[in-house]
Amino acid sequence: MHAPFSIPLSVLDLAPVTSGSTASEAITNSTEAIRHAERLGFTRYWVAEHHNMPGIASSAPSVLIGHLADATERIRVGSGGVMLPNHPPLVVAEQFGLLTAMHPDRIDLGIGRAPGTDPATAAALRRSAAGLSAEDFPQQLRQLIDFFEAESDGITAVPAPGNRPPLWLLGSSGYSAQVAGLLGIPFAFAHHFSAANTLPALKLYRENFRPSPELERPHAMVAAAVFCADDDGYAQEMARPGALQFLRLRQGNPGKLPTPEETDAYPYTETDHAFIQERMSTQIIGSPATVRDGIAELLEATRADELMVTNSLYYQKDRLRSLELVAGMFRN
Numbered sequence: 586m587h588a589p590f591s592i593p594l595s596v597l598d599l600a601p602v603t604s605g606s607t608a609s610e611a612i613t614n615s616t617e618a619i620r621h622a623e624r625l626g627f628t629r630y631w632v633a634e635h636h637n638m639p640g641i642a643s644s645a646p647s648v649l650i651g652h653l654a655d656a657t658e659r660i661r662v663g664s665g666g667v668m669l670p671n672h673p674p675l676v677v678a679e680q681f682g683l684l685t686a687m688h689p690d691r692i693d694l695g696i697g698r699a700p701g702t703d704p705a706t707a708a709a710l711r712r713s714a715a716g717l718s719a720e721d722f723p724q725q726l727r728q729l730i731d732f733f734e735a736e737s738d739g740i741t742a743v744p745a746p747g748n749r750p751p752l753w754l755l756g757s758s759g760y761s762a763q764v765a766g767l768l769g770i771p772f773a774f775a776h777h778f779s780a781a782n783t784l785p786a787l788k789l790y791r792e793n794f795r796p797s798p799e800l801e802r803p804h805a806m807v808a809a810a811v812f813c814a815d816d817d818g819y820a821q822e823m824a825r826p827g828a829l830q831f832l833r834l835r836q837g838n839p840g841k842l843p844t845p846e847e848t849d850a851y852p853y854t855e856t857d858h859a860f861i862q863e864r865m866s867t868q869i870i871g872s873p874a875t876v877r878d879g880i881a882e883l884l885e886a887t888r889a890d891e892l893m894v895t896n897s898l899y900y901q902k903d904r905l906r907s908l909e910l911v912a913g914m915f916r917n
Contacts (some may be wrong), residue, residue: 587877587914589913589914589915589916590880590881590884590892590914590915590916591915591916592884592889592890592891592892592915593628593629593890593891593892594626594627594628594891594892594893594894594911594912594915595627595628595629595630595631595661595806595891595892595893595894596618596619596622596627596629596630596631596893596894596895596908597631597632597633597665597777597808597893597894597895598615598618598619598630598631598632598633598643598895599632599633599635599641599643599895599897600612600614600615600632600641600642600643600649601614601640601641601642601842601897601898602639602640602641602642602841602842603640603841603842603844603899604840604841604842604843604844604847604899605841605844606841608642611642612642612649612652614901614904615632615642615643615649615653616652616653616656617901617905618901618904618905618908619653619656619657619660619662620656620657621905621908621909622660622908622912623657623658623659623660625908625909625912626912626915627660627908627912628660628661628891629660629661629662629663629693629891629893630653630657630660630661630662630663631662631663631664631665631666631693631695631893632646632649632650632653632662632663632664632665633646633664633665633666633701634646634664634666634667634668634671634697634701635701635702636671636700636701636702636706636707636710637702637703637706637839638702638834638839639839639840639841640830640839640840640841640842640897646664646666646667647664647667647677647680647681647684650662650663650664650684650692651684651687654684654687654688654691654692659691660691661691661692661693662688662691662692662693663692663693663694663695663750663753664681664693664694664695664696665695665755665773665808665893666694666695666696666697666753666755666773667681667694667695667696667697668697668698668699668700668701668702669696669697669698669722669725669726669729670698670699670700670707670711670721670722670725671700671701671702671707671710671711672710674725674726674728674729674732675728675732675740675742677694677729678729678732678733678742678745679742679743679744679745681694681745681748681750682733682742682743682744682745682746682748682749683744683748684750685748685749685750686744686748692750693750693751693753694750694751694752694753695753695754695755695773696726696729696752696753696754696755697755697756697761698722698755698756698760698761699757722764723764726754726764726768730752732745732746733745733746733748733749733752734746734749751771751799752770752771752799753765753770753771753772753773753806754768754770754771754772754773755772755773755774755775756772756773756774756775756786757774757775757778757779757782757786758779758782758786759782759785759786759789761786762774762786762787762789762790762793763789763790763793765790766789766790766791766792766793766794766795766803767793767794767795768795768797769794769795769796769797769798769799769800770797770799770800771800771804771805771806772787772790772803772804772805772806773805773806773807773808773893774786774787774790774805774806774807774808775808776807776808776809776810776867776883776887777808777809777810777867777868777895780867783807783886783887784886784887787805787807787887787888787889790803790805791803791805803890804890804891805887805888805889805890805891806889806890806891806892806893807883807884807887807889807891807892807893808893808894808895809868809869809880809883809892809893809894809895810824810827810867810868810869810894810895810896811868811869811870811876811879811880811894811895811896811907811911812824812868812869812870812871812876812896812898812907813869813870813871813872813873813876813906813907813910813911814871814872814903814906814907814910815872815873815906815910816872817870817871817872817875820870820871820872820875820876821865821870821871822845823870823896823898823899823900823903823907824865824868824870824896825845825848825861825865826842826843826844826845826847826848826897826898826899827842827896827897827898828861828864828865829843829847829848829851829861830842830843830897831864832857832860832861832864835860842897842899843899844899845899869883873910873913873914876910876911876914877914880892880911880914894908894911
């Protein structure tokens with residue numbers, strides 16, 4: 586009998602829209618999933634910001650966070666993340682100050698540096714290309730923090746002062762890792778998106794960390810793709826629609842999460858097969874025994890302080906079962 590993992594366990598949800606379904610159904614599924622996660626003892630439930638992607642319903646994290654927080658009682662709800670280049674810092678401070686005022690001690694604000702979409706959509710969100718470069722990010726982040734602390738440039742971001750949620754910096758490369766370390770704030774790395782950069786980025790975060798009033802020592806969370814089923818074969822089948830969806834995205838053809846039948850019928854090339862095999866090799870897929878071993882290996886390599894699991898599954902019952910099986914490996 587293995588001892589349970591002792592670090593916090595959380596969920597990253599992309600609110601997947603499946604083939605033949607609607608965004609409304611995706612939100613209903615996410616609402617059911619967060620209630621299930623709360624009952625199972627998960628610590629956080631974060632939603633991601635993406636735009637111009639028909640298969641992801643979470644384009645407005647603050648709106649979805651408010652809905653999910655209303656539907657639950659204890660679990661922390663947050664953004665994984667808000668893509669700061671897409672929004673004026675004043676707007677983000679107002680939105681998350683209001684969320685925190687409505688749900689004290691339950692809201693997290695995860696901030697990302699990339700737009701999370703294509704250049705044309707990013708420009709449309711900001712109504713110009715201004716503020717979209719990496720060089721602009723530190724100033725935008727500093728302004729956001731200032732709005733939570735007091736007025737900035739004579740502007741008070743009501744009700745942000747006094748209602749600052751815990752601030753996390755998200756990343757898939759070394760840039761955000763260094764910024765998070767220098768600011769002395771928690772860092773969440775997107776292992777599910779950029780597995781090759783995980784260990785170098787965490788090393789940079791820890792090397793650059795400076796203690797702050799919020800955090801005395803580095804605190805790193807790793808987000809990993811985890812697909813757990815009662816047996817290895819079915820888990821592999823569960824993961825394949827998500828791999829095809831990601832392949833299509835990389836080919837410039839984003840769409841809804843395909844059905845298992847659509848996945849099987851897709852005319853894969855040898856290059857496609859190699860891409861999917863590489864993608865799935867960085868994910869943790871299998872029965873509880875296989876997944877436990879994969880999580881143990883990841884936690885040993887990363888020395889993560891928290892683990893966040895994510896996946897895109899066509900059947901809601903598989904999604905809920907995966908959460909249940911993984912939760913059983915952790916101490917609530």
